Every structure is written in structure tokens, then in C-alpha cells.
């Protein structure tokens with residue numbers, strides 16, 4: 001075995017090429033002390049091992065922690081940092097000007113919440129709607145394992161787009177991905193443009209402003225580096241067994257697909273690991 005990378009896990013960086021290129025990316029809290037990214041695609045078909053040495057550090061403050069909260073935060077940071085606030089998971093609950101409960105951080109509010117957001121439809125395990133900040137297109141789609149996405153509208157800020165999404169969900173449009181299904185293969189039968197058309201009809205009916213002109217609603221296709229799809233999906237758990245790996249058969253969303261199981265690297269944000277490859 002030869003060590004190819006050791007660092008603190010966070011979600012992999014990706015580049016939208018065909019197929020997507022994935023990089024192990026260091027999540028160490030101090031930017032200047034991060035190790036370099038390491039591309040994983042060249043290891044497809046080879047035996048790879050992830051070894052967790054038992055140390056977890058908060059990705060916001062560096063504090064050693066036994067357990068992480070909201071993906072990568074120590075408990076105090078999960079309670080105080082704006083990046084761990086409710087609006088990250090429930091954008092419609094962004095509470096910037098609520099008296100008694102204002103945003104935790106003005107800089108975060110201005111650079112994250114009060115920035116244009118895109119409402120999109122995507123095809124993951126099925127057809128869904130979602131939202132993301134404009135600069136996260138298309139990485140957000142790659143992170144969720146979408147094989148196709150269509151941007152639909154641009155709205156002024158996080159809460160406004162969150163409220164539209166919430167209304168769509170209440171109206172029966174899905175916003176979740178069934179991850180085991182997403183990992184078993186690409187959903188090729190579904191017609192995303194038909195679904196996008198139904199979302200657009202609703203936006204029109206509700207008089208939502210910001211619908212993109214047709215030329216900007218082009219479908220984006222995403223192709224993942226997967227050689228073999230798992231027939232049954234079992235996942236590694238670094239908290240129970242500190243070693244995960246096998247022959248790397250694919251990468252989709254934030255999952256590494258091994259012949260012996262899958263692992264969601266993002267789930268282990270803050271975990272210090274060493275990644276080894278078998279010789280030959």
C-alpha cells in the first residue's frame with residue numbers, strides 16, 4: 001500500500017467534464033495549512049483504502065471534537081456559526097431581520113443569503129426541484145448526483161427562493177433524492193423537460209418574477225465516472241470501522257463506490273484520514 005493523500009475530509013471538489021473529475025480536498029480549518037487536492041479518477045479499477053486515525057477537527061475553528069454537527073462543526077460552532085444556521089437546510093427560514101433572532105453573521109448574510117439564487121429542476125433518483133446560489137452551479141448538481149439539470153429562475157435572495165421552493169414542495173413537487181436509488185444507476189427514462197415545464201406553469205400561475213429566458217433554461221447533462229453500478233448498496237461507517245475501501249468502481253455525487261460498499265465522503269467532513277492505494 002502506498003499513501004496518496006492524507007488530510008481532513010470535506011466534500012470533494014469536482015470539475016464538470018465528461019465524465020466529472022473528482023478531487024480529494026482538504027477541509028482543514030486554516031486555509032494556508034491545507035494540503036493539495038488529489039484527483040481520484042485515475043484510481044478507478046484500483047484498490048483504495050481510507051483509514052481514519054480517530055481525530056476529528058471542527059472545520060470552522062479547528063477544535064478537536066468527538067462528533068461533528070451539521071457536517072463538520074464542533075458543537076459550539078454548530079450553535080454560533082452562520083454556516084451552521086437553519087437557513088442552510090431550510091432556506092425559507094432565513095431570519096435575517098427577525099427581531100430577537102437576527103442573522104448570526106452580517107458578512108455571511110451579505111455574501112451568502114443576499115445573493116442571487118437559482119431555482120432549478122434536476123434528475124437524481126427521480127425528478128426534483130432545488131435551489132442553490134448562482135456560483136454553485138453546476139457543482140451543487142454534481143454533489144447531489146444529478147445526471148441532468150435545468151435552471152428555471154433567478155431570485156434575489158435565499159429566503160425568497162426558499163419560499164418558492166417550499167411552495168412547490170407543498171404542491172407535490174419533490175425536493176429530495178433517494179440516495180440508494182441514485183447510486184444504483186442513472187435514471188434514464190424520466191423526461192426532465194416535461195417536469196420543468198410543469199414547474200414553469202406554476203411559477204407563471206403564482207406570478208413569480210425572475211423566470212429565466214428560454215435561452216438560459218438549457219438542459220445541462222452530467223456524466224459520472226462509474227464503471228460498475230452496485231446492485232445492493234451498503235455503506236461504510238468510519239465511526240464503527242475506521243477502515244473503508246476496496247476496488248474503486250465509481251464516483252457519483254459525494255460517494256465513492258467500492259466493490260464492497262459505498263462511502264459518502266461529505267458525511268465525514270472534519271475527519272482526518274489517510275488514503276492508500278494498493279501497489280501495482
Ligand SMILES: [Zn+2]
Nearest residue numbers: 058061074077
Ligand atoms: Zn468549531
Ligand SMILES: [Zn+2]
Nearest residue numbers: 087094095113
Ligand atoms: Zn440566511
